[in-house]
Amino acid sequence: MSDVYDRLVGLLVNRFEVDRAAVAPDVTFEDLEVDSLFLVELLLVAQSEFAGADLGEDLVSPSDTIGRAAELIERRIATAASP
Template sequence: MEPVYDVMTRLLTEHFGVPKDQIRPDATLEALEFDSLARLELGMLLTDTFGVSLPEDRADITLAEAAEHLTAAVAAAGAAPLPHKAVR
């Protein structure tokens, strides 16, 4: 299974059109100009992919923190991540 951070990077570029040069571990969703609707949509995509969700109240979460949270939540749930769906 692909690492969580790599899946997030692909979703950000392919689904949301975020330029690759803006995606860094220390970038926040806020800095990437994700409004509440975009954060919700990303959260739903990540939940569909991994079966766990991001904290909803954290616009300031970094991509590294989000990946760590999702990885820990998947491990705590004792389940393997769901196969990644093709992003269109």
């Protein structure tokens, strides 16, 4: 997986105390039993982690997979890096 995916997993495990064994690219946030408020907080922390990327609080939904979230964040990082 990508560096963004690895960093996102690190946030989930280390900052939000999600069980590492429960995390995989095809696992949805619903599978982790997190709600939309959790996702807003995750995106705020991720925005700080991925400086310069505007991650907006509606970027990811509970039905998205962790892998999909990483892809969406990567796109926002790429957009922020473009002149």
